[in-house]
Amino acid sequence: MEIAFYLAAIVAVAATARVISCANAVHALLYLIVSLLSVAIVFYTLGAPFAAALEVIVYAGAIMVLFVFVIMMLNLNQETVARERSWLAPRVWIGPGVLGVVLIGVLAVALASGGSMGNVDSTPLMAERIGMTMFGPYVLIVELAAFVLLGALVVAAHLGRDDRDVAEEKRVAAARGRRHPGGEQ
Amino acid sequence: MFGFSTDTLIDFAFTAFETIAILLAVVIAAALLIWVERRLLGVWQDRYGPNRVGPFGILQVAADMIKIFFKEDWIPPFADKAVFVIAPAIIMFTTLMAFAVVPFTETIGVVDLNIGILFVLAMSSLGVYSVILAGWSSDNKYALLGGMRTAAQMISYEVFMGLSLLGVVLLAGSFDLRAIVESQAGMWNVIPQFPAFVIFFIAGIAEIHRAPFDLPEAEQELTAGYHTEYSGMKFGMFFVGEYLGIVLISCLTTVLFFGGWLGPILPGFVWFALKAGFFICFFVLLRAATVRPRYDQLMAFGWKILLPIALVNVAITGAVVVAMA
Amino acid sequence: MLSVLRTIWMTLMHTFRKRDTVLYPEEKPYLPPRYRGRIVLTRDPDGAERCVACNLCSVACPVDCISVVKAEDESGRWYPETFRINFSRCIYCGYCEEACPTYAIQLTPDFEMGEFDRQNMVYEKSDLTISGVGKRPGYNFYRVAGMAVGGKDKGEAENEAAPIDVKTLLP
Numbered sequence: 037m038e039i040a041f042y043l044a045a046i047v048a049v050a051a052t053a054r055v056i057s058c059a060n061a062v063h064a065l066l067y068l069i070v071s072l073l074s075v076a077i078v079f080y081t082l083g084a085p086f087a088a089a090l091e092v093i094v095y096a097g098a099i100m101v102l103f104v105f106v107i108m109m110l111n112l113n114q115e116t117v118a119r120e121r122s123w124l125a126p127r128v129w130i131g132p133g134v135l136g137v138v139l140i141g142v143l144a145v146a147l148a149s150g151g152s153m154g155n156v157d158s159t160p161l162m163a164e165r166i167g168m169t170m171f172g173p174y175v176l177i178v179e180l181a182a183f184v185l186l187g188a189l190v191v192a193a194h195l196g197r198d199d200r201d202v203a204e205e206k207r208v209a210a211a212r213g214r215r216h217p218g219g220e221q
Numbered sequence: 222m223f224g225f226s227t228d229t230l231i232d233f234a235f236t237a238f239e240t241i242a243i244l245l246a247v248v249i250a251a252a253l254l255i256w257v258e259r260r261l262l263g264v265w266q267d268r269y270g271p272n273r274v275g276p277f278g279i280l281q282v283a284a285d286m287i288k289i290f291f292k293e294d295w296i297p298p299f300a301d302k303a304v305f306v307i308a309p310a311i312i313m314f315t316t317l318m319a320f321a322v323v324p325f326t327e328t329i330g331v332v333d334l335n336i337g338i339l340f341v342l343a344m345s346s347l348g349v350y351s352v353i354l355a356g357w358s359s360d361n362k363y364a365l366l367g368g369m370r371t372a373a374q375m376i377s378y379e380v381f382m383g384l385s386l387l388g389v390v391l392l393a394g395s396f397d398l399r400a401i402v403e404s405q406a407g408m409w410n411v412i413p414q415f416p417a418f419v420i421f422f423i424a425g426i427a428e429i430h431r432a433p434f435d436l437p438e439a440e441q442e443l444t445a446g447y448h449t450e451y452s453g454m455k456f457g458m459f460f461v462g463e464y465l466g467i468v469l470i471s472c473l474t475t476v477l478f479f480g481g482w483l484g485p486i487l488p489g490f491v492w493f494a495l496k497a498g499f500f501i502c503f504f505v506l507l508r509a510a511t512v513r514p515r516y517d518q519l520m521a522f523g524w525k526i527l528l529p530i531a532l533v534n535v536a537i538t539g540a541v542v543v544a545m546a
Numbered sequence: 547m548l549s550v551l552r553t554i555w556m557t558l559m560h561t562f563r564k565r566d567t568v569l570y571p572e573e574k575p576y577l578p579p580r581y582r583g584r585i586v587l588t589r590d591p592d593g594a595e596r597c598v599a600c601n602l603c604s605v606a607c608p609v610d611c612i613s614v615v616k617a618e619d620e621s622g623r624w625y626p627e628t629f630r631i632n633f634s635r636c637i638y639c640g641y642c643e644e645a646c647p648t649y650a651i652q653l654t655p656d657f658e659m660g661e662f663d664r665q666n667m668v669y670e671k672s673d674l675t676i677s678g679v680g681k682r683p684g685y686n687f688y689r690v691a692g693m694a695v696g697g698k699d700k701g702e703a704e705n706e707a708a709p710i711d712v713k714t715l716l717p
C-alpha cells in the first residue's frame with residue numbers, strides 16, 4: 037500500500053507540473069485528469085475509498101468532462117499553442133514560481149515541525165460514517181452548500197432559457213395544430 | 222515488505238490466474254457477441270445473418286478479426302496523434318476494469334471492493350473520455366459533433382444511473398456488489414425496485430451508446446460519429462469496447478436486480494450466464510426494434526422523466542427502509 | 547412509450563416468421579427467360595449464324611462494349627468476322643438485344659461469370675455463339691427479309707410478293 041501511495045503521489049505531482057507547463061490546452065487537461073486520478077488513489081491508500089470513488093466520479097468523470105467539452109469548442113489551433121508557449125517564457129513564470137516555492141517552503145517547515153503525516157493503512161472510512169458526520173455536526177454547512185447549488189441551478193435555468201424561441205415555437209405549433217415539440221417524446 | 226510467505230505467493234498466483242481467466246472469458250464473450258448480434262438481428266429481420274464460416278457461421282468472428290488486423294492502421298495527418306492513439310485504449314481499459322468488481326458466482330470474481338458500485342460508476346464516467354477525445358483528436362467535424370453529443374448524453378445519464386442504484390444500495394446497506402447479491406436471497410431487487418431497474422437499463426444503454434441511443438455515432442447524420450477517422454485495430458477497439466459495454470451492463474443488471482448467481486437447482490454460474498445472456502439478447506432486440514430519438518428528445522426524456530422518477534424512487538425507498546428499521 | 551413497447555414486441559414475434567433469404571449457391575432462385583444476363587449469339591433454325599454484322603447493337607450499346615467487324619461470304623451474306631463483347635464493361639441493359647434486327651444477339655438468365663483475371667471477361671465470337679435459336683424459335687432473318695442472297699432471289703422470301711416489274715405498264 038505504501039508503494040502505491042508514493043507512486044500515486046509522484047504521478048500526481050508530475051502530472052500537475054505538466055498541467056502548468058503544457059502549451060496545448062487539451063493535453064494540459066488530460067494531465068489534470070491523470071493528476072486527479074492519482075489523487076484518488078492517494079485517498080484510497082489513505083483509507084478513504086469513498087472519497088476516492090467520489091473524486092473519480094465527480095471531478096475526473098464529470099467536471100473535467102465539461103472542461104474538455106468547453107475547450108473542444110474553442111477550436112484551438114497551432115497559433116494558440118505557439119502563444120501559450122511564448123507565455124511560458126521564464127520572464128513570465130519566474131515571479132509566481134518564486135512565490136510558490138516560498139509557500140511550499142513554509143508548508144514543509146510547518147509539516148516538519150508539528151503536523152503528522154496521514155497514517156497509511158488505517159481503517160477504511162466508509163460512506164456510513166461520512167454520512168453521519170455530514171448530516172450530524174456539519175448539517176448546516178451541507179444545507180448552505182445545497183442552497184448555493186440550488187441558486188446556481190435556478191440561475192443556469194434562467195440564463196439557458198430563450199423566451200423568444202419558446203414563444204415562436206408555440207406559435208408555429210399552434211398554427212399547425214400540433215403539440216408543442218419541446219414536450220416529451 | 223518483500224518477505225512473501227508461500228501462502229501469499231499461492232494466493233497471488235491464484236488471483237492472477239482468476240483475473241486473467243475472467244478477462245479472457247469476458248473478451249471472448251464480447252467478441253462472440255459480434256456474431257450473436259448479427260445472427261439475432263437476422264432472426265428478427267427475417268434473414269439469416271452470417272452462416273458460412275464454420276458451424277452456424279461462428280467463425281465469422283475469427284474472419285472479422287483477421288480482416289481488421291490486416292487493415293491499414295491509418296492516423297490522419299491532421300489528427301492529434303497521442304490523443305488519437307490513447308482514446309480507443311481508454312474505453313477498453315475502463316470497461317474491463319469495471320468487470321473487476323462484478324461477482325460472477327459465490328467464488329468467482331476478481332475483488333470484492335467495499336465501494337463496488339461506485340467503482341463501476343467511476344469507470345463508466347471515465348469511459349466518456351474515450352469518445353470525447355476520439356472525437357476531438359480526429360479534427361473532423363462529424364467526429365467532434367459525435368464527441369460533443371457523447372459528453373452531454375453520458376454525463377446526463379450517469380446521473381440517472383447513479384440515482385437509480387441508490388435504491389438498491391439502500392436495500393442492501395452496502396456498495397459491495399457481492400453483498401448486494403446476497404441481500405437478494407429472499408426477493409430479487411427487480412420487484413421492489415422496478416422503476417430503478419428500468420431507469421438503470423435505459424441509462425445503461427445511453428452510457429454505452431447503443432442503439433437506440435447511439436447518437437454519438439448516428440450513421441445517418443454523422444457518418445460514423447466519433448470514430449469516423451478510425452480504422453484497423455483502433456476501430457476494432459471501439460467496436461469490441463461497445464460489446465464489452467453490453468456485457469458489462471447485462472452483468473450489472475443481473476447482479477443488481479436479478480439476484481446474480483442465485484437460483485434453484487442449476488449451479489450459480491449457469492444462472493448468471495442465463496440471466497446475463499437474456500439481457501444481452503434484449504440489447505440486440507432493442508437495436509432491431511427501436512428508432513433513434515432526436516437529440517433534444519433524448520435530453521428531455523432524461524431530465525424530465527427519468528430524473529424525477531429516480532428521485533421519487535430514492536425518497537420512497539429511503540422512507541420504507543427507515544420505517545422498517 | 548407504449549408504441550415503443552409494441553414495436554419491441556412485434557419485432558420479437560418475427561422470431562417465428564419464415565426467413566425471406568434464399569441461400570444462393572445451394573438454392574438457385576428461379577430466373578425468368580427474359581432475365582438479362584450473359585449475352586449469346588444465336589443461330590437460325592437451319593444452323594447458320596443469325597448475325598449479319600450490321601453493327602446496330604454496337605451503336606446501341608451505351609458503354610460501347612461490343613466490337614463487330616463485318617465480312618461477306620461468297621453467297622453475298624454478311625457475317626461478323628470478329629464479334630467481341632467486353633463483359634467487364636457490359637451493364638446488361640439489353641439495348642443490344644432490342645436493337646438487333648435479326649434476333650441474333652440475346653441475353654440469357656445466366657449471371658455467374660466472375661473471373662479473377664479481367665481479360666477473361668472479354669468474350670470472342672466463338673465464346674458467344676451457341677448452336678440453338680435462343681428465345682426466337684423458327685425465325686430466320688434471310689427467309690423473311692427481302693434481300694437477295696445466295697440461293698434466294700428477291701421476292702422469294704416468306705410473305706413477300708414478287709418484285710414489281712417497273713418496265714411494263716400492265717397492272
Ligand code: SF4
Nearest residue numbers: 597598600601603646
Ligand atoms: S448481333 Fe444483331 S445488331 Fe449486332 S451486328 Fe449482329 S445482326 Fe447486327
Ligand code: SF4
Nearest residue numbers: 607636637639640642
Ligand atoms: S447489354 Fe447493354 S451494355 Fe451489354 S452489350 Fe448489350 S447494349 Fe452493351
